[in-house]
Amino acid sequence: MIKVGIVGGTGYTGVELMRLLARHDGVQLQAITSRKEAGMPVAEMYPSLRGHVDIAFSTPADASLDQCDVVFFATPNGIAMGEAEALLAAGVKVIDLAADFRIKDVAEWEKWYGMSHASPALVGEAVYGLPEINREQIRQARLVANPGCYPTAVQLGFLPLIEAGAVDVTSLIADSKSGVSGAGRKAEVHTLMCEAGDNFKAYGVGGHRHLPEIKQGLARAAGGPVGLTFVPHLTPMIRGIHATLYARLTRDIDVQALYQQRYAGERFVDVMPAGSTPETRSVRGANTCRMAVYRPQGGDTVVVLSVIDNLVKGAAGQAVQNMNLMFGLPEGQGLDVVPLLP
Amino acid sequence: MIKVGIVGGTGYTGVELMRLLARHDGVQLQAITSRKEAGMPVAEMYPSLRGHVDIAFSTPADASLDQCDVVFFATPNGIAMGEAEALLAAGVKVIDLAADFRIKDVAEWEKWYGMSHASPALVGEAVYGLPEINREQIRQARLVANPGCYPTAVQLGFLPLIEAGAVDVTSLIADSKSGVSGAGRKAEVHTLMCEAGDNFKAYGVGGHRHLPEIKQGLARAAGGPVGLTFVPHLTPMIRGIHATLYARLTRDIDVQALYQQRYAGERFVDVMPAGSTPETRSVRGANTCRMAVYRPQGGDTVVVLSVIDNLVKGAAGQAVQNMNLMFGLPEGQGLDVVPLLP
Amino acid sequence: MIKVGIVGGTGYTGVELMRLLARHDGVQLQAITSRKEAGMPVAEMYPSLRGHVDIAFSTPADASLDQCDVVFFATPNGIAMGEAEALLAAGVKVIDLAADFRIKDVAEWEKWYGMSHASPALVGEAVYGLPEINREQIRQARLVANPGCYPTAVQLGFLPLIEAGAVDVTSLIADSKSGVSGAGRKAEVHTLMCEAGDNFKAYGVGGHRHLPEIKQGLARAAGGPVGLTFVPHLTPMIRGIHATLYARLTRDIDVQALYQQRYAGERFVDVMPAGSTPETRSVRGANTCRMAVYRPQGGDTVVVLSVIDNLVKGAAGQAVQNMNLMFGLPEGQGLDVVPLLP
Amino acid sequence: MIKVGIVGGTGYTGVELMRLLARHDGVQLQAITSRKEAGMPVAEMYPSLRGHVDIAFSTPADASLDQCDVVFFATPNGIAMGEAEALLAAGVKVIDLAADFRIKDVAEWEKWYGMSHASPALVGEAVYGLPEINREQIRQARLVANPGCYPTAVQLGFLPLIEAGAVDVTSLIADSKSGVSGAGRKAEVHTLMCEAGDNFKAYGVGGHRHLPEIKQGLARAAGGPVGLTFVPHLTPMIRGIHATLYARLTRDIDVQALYQQRYAGERFVDVMPAGSTPETRSVRGANTCRMAVYRPQGGDTVVVLSVIDNLVKGAAGQAVQNMNLMFGLPEGQGLDVVPLLP
Structure with a gap:
């Protein structure tokens, strides 16, 4: 034990x-x-x-x-x-x-x-604890930096496109929406039920701490600096992040196949069939990042929808996943939770 | 299997x-x-x-x-x-x-x-599938009638008092509040987000189908007919029932001790310490009925607060508990879920 | 002006x-x-x-x-x-x-x-600023004590029965549910979206500050002391109070007619037709107390459902109503707001 | 009358x-x-x-x-x-x-x-009833086509940039979030409280009916066709639309001044001071479109945040505004509502 x-x-x-x-x-x-x-x-x-x-x-x-x-x-x-x-x-x-x-x-x-x-x-x-890119280093690590919630959803969503060199990395956009638990359990006015409930707003548009973390990860995948506009929003729910990602394709590519192949062996990343829309509640309580990818009207803008439970794959669940790797346990031990729906 | x-x-x-x-x-x-x-x-x-x-x-x-x-x-x-x-x-x-x-x-x-x-x-x-009163019959049953959600919360809340003959059973009151999932997944106007959200109302005040079910169960415990006023309400949340029960004591009694003793061996009934207030979210996703009991201002009115997840102890979880009993499995098998909070 | x-x-x-x-x-x-x-x-x-x-x-x-x-x-x-x-x-x-x-x-x-x-x-x-009982004194007052939110909903709901001497005043029950704005805009953990959202709980069961205020008002109407059990609850919505009131009739009476007559001239109290259930949202933003009255199964327990917007008839709206009276303005001036629904 | x-x-x-x-x-x-x-x-x-x-x-x-x-x-x-x-x-x-x-x-x-x-x-x-661009034609119209909710928020948000010829109109992005009332009061499963509550999802990513309406309006302002990626989302609240708009500047420009000047005379469009974030609740019940404009990290991507109440400026309120214009009444008559907050 x-x-x-x-x-x-x-x-x-x-x-x-x-x-x-x-x-x-x-x-x-x-x-x-x-x-x-x-x-x-x-x-x-x-x-x-x-x-x-x-x-x-x-x-x-x-x-x-x-x-x-x-x-x-x-x-x-x-x-x-x-x-x-x-x-x-x-x-x-x-x-x-x-x-x-x-x-x-x-x-x-x-x-x-x-x-x-x-x-x-x-x-x-310190090893950055995103197993889908750093699994082997995590296995050897003494010290793991568990990723932020937005960075998990955004990086997993962008990685296949960037690793494939298929998009213009100078103008990436990540429009991200978080449930209120992302702000923690501190007594603050802006996360009161009467402030955050039945309300939607952006915040940190001028600059959010997760921006450099995301850019660092995407830059590593791109092999050079990336340009990213990151706009977080607060949505009136408790758990969940929905990242809507936009990128410009630089060559014609089957994005559905790309995503399915990239994550074929990943237990905690689920690429849905074409035409699906992942809901945040579909991962409520679970360590899964669920996503779908689109090319609206067949154009060269690709849209990725990526959802996680910010407290699980975006925090505690990913931490347990990292622990399992660090100690040679099955990666999914203790994480076989069925999402709670409704 | x-x-x-x-x-x-x-x-x-x-x-x-x-x-x-x-x-x-x-x-x-x-x-x-x-x-x-x-x-x-x-x-x-x-x-x-x-x-x-x-x-x-x-x-x-x-x-x-x-x-x-x-x-x-x-x-x-x-x-x-x-x-x-x-x-x-x-x-x-x-x-x-x-x-x-x-x-x-x-x-x-x-x-x-x-x-x-x-x-x-x-x-x-058919055996009425409330294990806390019918455990042995359920073990022998071919056919189990799984209790309703309100009846589970209300009966478990009242039983210790009635079994002890400690209250006037002619004027019981059960003021009950349910999350919207109790109404099911049917497409109906009154359970739309825009109708049920940010809103609170009573319904079925003149008579609700769970009334005869509750009265039948309480009458059996009382050894004779009971008088019950049952007012259900719809509260703007997804899961959970909170029953607030009122009865008039007919003799002086340590209600806290009564409840703790009655449910001492019950894995899925949790009597909280005196002065506690059970929250519906504290059982979200779990098969637990959690309760607290009060005598406000030390008077002869006893107030019981009883919460369940209507879809678990009020439906599917209790059904699995009954199945376990019917097949000789450990009663809690498959039900060892930690509630999801927040 | x-x-x-x-x-x-x-x-x-x-x-x-x-x-x-x-x-x-x-x-x-x-x-x-x-x-x-x-x-x-x-x-x-x-x-x-x-x-x-x-x-x-x-x-x-x-x-x-x-x-x-x-x-x-x-x-x-x-x-x-x-x-x-x-x-x-x-x-x-x-x-x-x-x-x-x-x-x-x-x-x-x-x-x-x-x-x-x-x-x-x-x-x-100081004059207690509930115009439906103290209108003339308020007109003459220099100093008005504006009622609490629960006390407004509970007193208006009980008054017709008590003034008519039709109920046993020793065992009144007020099961009350409030939206979270009743707790104010202070930074506190228990009213965070992630604590109060998707959750239902009682609080202050042992004793709440509004208890003596309600008892004082009801005692005045009864001409003597009253016994009241008052259980407040927090419901996951922003505005609104729903009081569910229970009393035992001491004589046979047409409760619907009683309520309609008592409030016939009251602009801000609306007695709904028999069989209705007032919703809190039906008064959202408005200075109205809306109610319905029942005798379930024709018995001697009377149930009153009384809803207000806690910030309007339960606070600021009633204060403006009182100001209008104190200055000889039309009682409803500035209060002719149509509730916001949905 | x-x-x-x-x-x-x-x-x-x-x-x-x-x-x-x-x-x-x-x-x-x-x-x-x-x-x-x-x-x-x-x-x-x-x-x-x-x-x-x-x-x-x-x-x-x-x-x-x-x-x-x-x-x-x-x-x-x-x-x-x-x-x-x-x-x-x-x-x-x-x-x-x-x-x-x-x-x-x-x-x-x-x-x-x-x-x-x-x-x-x-x-x-038929005259397209967006007064901020068609006021004079509306005054003369017999038949007005009241704009959709998304199109109102998105067009008002993009217009200053496009009219000024300051952005690349071939790659506009409108990431839009709507409260559930936008789907109307039909009995449907996907807008039930238990489906839409505590949940966030995109929909219509492949194509939404408001896309051609928005493109028509923006093309008129641009004097030629525009390229737009429009992703609508459902957010768990009742009223409100939040459009987050992204465009690439083609020349250096003071976007704050541009927006303030464009809407200086518009009673129902409120450009907030630089650095603000408009909340949907800040227009709840009111006919206002409130917005803020950003250039994150001083780059050439401009971000516009535009909020409306979908049932007011996005529907009924704008219809009354149009009626006022058509009949020569003051444009704001009947629309001087203070938003309901909280």
Whole structure:
């Protein structure tokens, strides 16, 4: 049994990790920390976990994280970078669900995240945890940077076209819509039911932190810099991301076949038949990225529709998938969840 | 492996049965019928089942239901009563998720359901499938009448008080609120998003079909007739029932202890600590009835809060629980789902 | 033109007051205060008011509230009681939308609201602003205590029965459901979209601040103390309250006729035909309390369904109605809004 | 007083017309027809109109529409084209809220709408009712084709750029999101609360009927054909459209100034300050198109965010605006509604 610790488990990625790990028969949840809630049973804060998780939140000091085999950071940005080094030194593998190790260009990271990086040396070592492009490196990794939610949906959607060199990479567009859980469980006015409910809006149009992360990944696939316009929107639902991607084809290509071939062996990417429209609820609670690809009116604009559950394939589920790879377990262990519909 | 058939699987109880059975390792889904959709792969109608269910809907004629070990009817009222007898004669066990066999008084049933009963002889044999009161009979049953959603939440909520003879049974009140999925997947105006969304209303105040079912169950516990006012409401959410129950105590009693003792051995009933308030989302996707009990201001009115997922403990989950009992499987097999929150 | 000031206008009752006053042709909005947002144009915080309200929030010091004819307090509890006296002394009429002057028993108020009352002398003078019972006193009032949202829906629903002496007042039950805007615009976890959305729960079962307010009003109508069980619930919608009321009849009575007669002359109370079910959305944005009354199965339990928009008849609309009365304007001026449906 | 008739008033555009006309003091609603509901009081179907509309639905035969000054068609596509000619001949002005007269190319219309046009001669006469481009022709018109909801939001959003010749018109992209009321009040599965709620999806990616309408309008502004990729999406809210528009600048231009100047005199188009993000709820119930314009990272891709209430500026409100113009009334009469927020 793999001994697991979670740092900062009171948010939505924390409770989602526990939901998945509670049904994963290869792991044992040893500790979950929260400075603020230390001593409170997890199931008191989250009654959905009554009967499934019977430990209490503990202080970092009491958690003995260095006795774990792997520690997940389900914390705000800027925490993992201060604690990863000691854990790694103690032989503990680390998966950071926040952004601390996602951007290879430390200066770029510091610009977007507004803080100095506490552990730039580890940035180089960290493996970007998108298994569909980095599976082998993840297997060898001690430190995985779990991708952001938008970056997962957008990169998986664009990759086949870019890897095939079939589109103009200077003018990519990613119009992305997220459910409100993407903003976390912080008490803030703009995510109140009465603010976000029955309402739709864009945000971060001038620049969003996921932009450099997406561009880094697409540039690697393109073998050079890409031009991307990324507009995120808040949609009045709880879970789910729908990315609508636009690119200009540079040569005639069977996009349906391209996508099916690219993802033929990928258990967690589902390319739907031509003419389908993936719904966010079709992946609710599951680790799947489901997509469809179009050439409207047979023109040279290709449209990709890519959906994920932002808390699963966009966060906790992908983290478990990475853990499975890092420990040599079957990649899908603990992730065989049927989406909840309706 | 138990061979399972489902009649009428295009509705929400059908898809929910498939969600649960797909993860139940003691069963094999042999056939699912739909006259209207025969030939269509299940996963084409419900992309959430892609990769989990790979059969197509079939006509009843093609389904060979008499080769199954058990058949679930996830049909409108009035279908199972016409088909159960032949299946039973062929040695197939039957679980009806509709109302055909729930009411022992056939005349009463015919009054509320507006049709003649096609199989009154079977009504007597049918076992009312609420395991928390009928577990042993269910184990022996060939034919189980799976309870309605409101009746499950209301009966489980009232039973400890009534069994203890602690309340005035002539003036019980059940103020019940249901998510919209309780109305099924029929194309109707009143359950459109634009009608049911951002709106709250009562309905069926003059009389609802679940009233006689609840009264029958409570009367059995009381050993005589009960007086019940039952007001159902539609609340703008997808899943969940919240029953708020009111009764007048006839003697002083520790209601918290009463409830904890009554349900101490029940895996799928969770009595919360005093002062708690169960949320419907805390059982989303799970087969749990979660409840709390109060005596506001220490008076003689007792208030019970009882929540279920109407599609799970109120329908498909309870049906699987009954199947497990009928076939001698562990009662919770395939039902160990952690609720999806948020 | 009546010169109007608003204290504390950044919350939902504040923006709702502005929505209504902007279309009221007998008033001029002079000032709206917010310590925190002083200097910010109102329409920058609330773009819905662009083109309708062109003033900025000001500090209390800059607002010259003593030059107004009337000041509305759309503040948290405990503010108006400290400022009303000076305004009244300056000849300004005051309408408090919070709870400071609602409870005549100051000790009771202090118990429920957890603070000392700063102005107990004014409590006696304040008129409880429910026009359907206090119209004449409101016309003469300098200081009006605008009722709470639940108390408005519950009192209007029970009054005909109690005034007629037709029910047992020792065992009244008010099962009440509120949209999330009733909790205000504060940044709190429990009213986040991801907490309150797609979820239903009770709260305050042990005791809610609106309980003593309702009991005070009902006791006055009954001519003596009443016994009331009041259970509030949070329902996943933005606006609206639905109160489902239960009482035991003590004599046979035509409840439909009783309600129609009681409210025959009331412009803002609508008794629906027998058999109707009022929906909360049918009063969305309007100052109407809409209700229906039932005797299920012809028994002696009477059920009243009473709906309001908690921000209008439950707050800002009723405040404007009170202002109209206090200044001799037509009672409905500025309130002739057609509900927004769907 | 202008005598108004409405054909087909049981849908959402019908009830919305009545909401607006009930508060318009220059008109008198004479008749509203519905074959199916003839005889039923309007306020029985729509209790929100109790006290505001006191007529009943009538059959077309009883409605004496030829005695009206203007008739609105709030019908499915294909009705107005069969009835407009007779009304016009009787001196009645006609405003069609459906699509019958929107597309000048009759063959194109027949292809997209799947029926033969019954009145091609009138297509030429009909004026496309977007006041911001056709105000003078509307003033003179007998027959107005009220624009579709998506076309209103998309055209108003693109027009300044295209009229200024500042963008490449061969590769425009309109990523559009609509609330569910855009699909009308028909009983259909895909718009049920349990299908459309808590879910996000694209639809009509291969081709949507609003595509030729938008292209026609943009081509007129461009003085030649345009290339447009139009992807509509369904978002889980009731009212509102959010169009996110992408175009490539062909010359450097101050887009903020361009938009402010273009719409400086337009009462119902609101260009927000740079850096703003319009929310759909900020126009809920109002006839406003609110927008913001961006050049992310200062590049040559321009992003326009354009929101409307699909039932108001996208349907009934724009129809009233057109009526006002046709009859020489102030353009905004009856439309001075403050949006309902929250």
